[in-house]
Amino acid sequence: MYLIENYARLPVRFVKGKGVYLYDEKGKRYLDFIAGIGVVSLGHADEGLARVITRQAQELLHVSNLYENPWQEELAKKLSDRFWTKARAFFCNSGTEANETAIKLARKYWREEGQNRYRIITFRKGFHGRTYGSLSATAQEKLHKGFEPMLEGFDYAEFNDIRSVEKLITSETAGIMLETIQGEGGVNEADPDFLEGIQKICEREGLLLIVDEVQTGIGRTGRFYSYEWFNLKPDIITLAKGLGGGVPVGCVLAREEVAKAFKPGDHGSTFGGNPLACKSASYVVDRVANLLPQVLEVGKVFKEGLRELHAGKVKGRGLMLGLEIEKECKEIVLKALKEGLLINCTASRVLRFLPPLIVQKEHVEEALRILQKILYP
Numbered sequence: 001m002y003l004i005e006n007y008a009r010l011p012v013r014f015v016k017g018k019g020v021y022l023y024d025e026k027g028k029r030y031l032d033f034i035a036g037i038g039v040v041s042l043g044h045a046d047e048g049l050a051r052v053i054t055r056q057a058q059e060l061l062h063v064s065n066l067y068e069n070p071w072q073e074e075l076a077k078k079l080s081d082r083f084w085t086k087a088r089a090f091f092c093n094s095g096t097e098a099n100e101t102a103i104k105l106a107r108k109y110w111r112e113e114g115q116n117r118y119r120i121i122t123f124r125k126g127f128h129g130r131t132y133g134s135l136s137a138t139a140q141e142k143l144h145k146g147f148e149p150m151l152e153g154f155d156y157a158e159f160n161d162i163r164s165v166e167k168l169i170t171s172e173t174a175g176i177m178l179e180t181i182q183g184e185g186g187v188n189e190a191d192p193d194f195l196e197g198i199q200k201i202c203e204r205e206g207l208l209l210i211v212d213e214v215q216t217g218i219g220r221t222g223r224f225y226s227y228e229w230f231n232l233k234p235d236i237i238t239l240a241k242g243l244g245g246g247v248p249v250g251c252v253l254a255r256e257e258v259a260k261a262f263k264p265g266d267h268g269s270t271f272g273g274n275p276l277a278c279k280s281a282s283y284v285v286d287r288v289a290n291l292l293p294q295v296l297e298v299g300k301v302f303k304e305g306l307r308e309l310h311a312g313k314v315k316g317r318g319l320m321l322g323l324e325i326e327k328e329c330k331e332i333v334l335k336a337l338k339e340g341l342l343i344n345c346t347a348s349r350v351l352r353f354l355p356p357l358i359v360q361k362e363h364v365e366e367a368l369r370i371l372q373k374i375l376y377p
């Protein structure tokens with residue numbers, strides 16, 4: 001054993017994939033309803049994406065951020081065009097890096113304004129990543145344990161409780177950071193009223209609104225960005241997971257005025273936004289833009305089907321769904337694996353479903369049949 005044992009891995013080895021299916025070394029087929037945790041948005045071995053990757057690899061994989069980068073420009077424009085106002089982008093390699101960047105940018109914005117605002121309000125059961133800034137922003141003590149002290153400057157409020165937010169605001173508060181659906185925290189949906197309350201507080205107090213769209217973004221909920229479901233005008237959003245369709249890429253998108261707080265030398269990444277990552281993400285963004293009606297339609301069928309199982313509370317939007325059951329769901333995940341269905345368990349009792357965005361009704365029906373069999377043996 002040469003690997004650090006920080007993961008509890010399931011006993012299966014995948015050797016190839018196609019569309020919504022994965023295959024193990026014995027040739028057994030699995031319906032993939034976790035999609036690399038919301039990463040392979042176009043499914044496995046998508047021919048178009050493979051072609052883009054191959055061509056770019058044959059042409060140019062990497063140039064440093066020391067030089068001009070038209071691939072980043074192209075992708076940034078596409079992401080900005082879908083944002084509610086003109087935005088600028090910074091590219092990195094993961095969700096946690098995107099959130100680190102957002103935290104630094106929020107602090108720098110206020111320093112440029114001549115104010116000592118550096119504290120960020122985040123929410124219980126939220127998840128923002130594993131590196132120190134984003135881990136400190138993650139209000140889950142069980143993830144901090146053994147790694148303290150956390151970074152200074154985060155205040156934790158209760159999700160869907162606007163008064164708990166009001167109480168934490170001081171003259172040092174820089175912004176509020178949240179997920180519209182808490183993914184790792186158990187597919188917990190924010191109430192529209194709560195989010196509109198947050199927007200109002202941000203306007204009233206002049207705070208920055210940071211929406212972590214790492215899991216919810218790029219079509220996952222049926223809108224390109226999940227904040228579009230609500231009356232929200234975020235100052236900063238962060239993206240990763242589904243953005244590259246499997247190629248690692250993260251992004252911070254910030255309203256132009258906020259983005260300008262970063263000056264040359266303030267932040268950087270060696271790999272971030274290389275031609276391979278940007279070309280891949282550009283391709284994924286174009287494809288996902290055309291998949292949104294299908295995500296909504298198939299998501300609706302799936303949600304309805306989950307409800308009809310009568311196994312617990314059904315949560316989420318689009319193709320980011322959860323089923324909260326009575327008992328620990330680890331065992332269900334193992335049983336599903338045996339039956340050829342890949343799902344995941346989060347917050348100990350929530351079965352989480354994040355199928356590729358190309359999933360069709362017949363795949364959903366197949367998954368529901370397997371779930372029915374496992375839940376009611």
Ligand SMILES: *Cc1c(COP(=O)(O)O)cnc(C)c1O
Pocket residue numbers: 093094095096097099127128129130179183184212213214215216240241
């Ligand atoms: C997965 C996730 C992250 C962390 O992304 P990594 O790429 O694993 O660093 C951050 N925020 C949210 C909402 C996530 O779901």
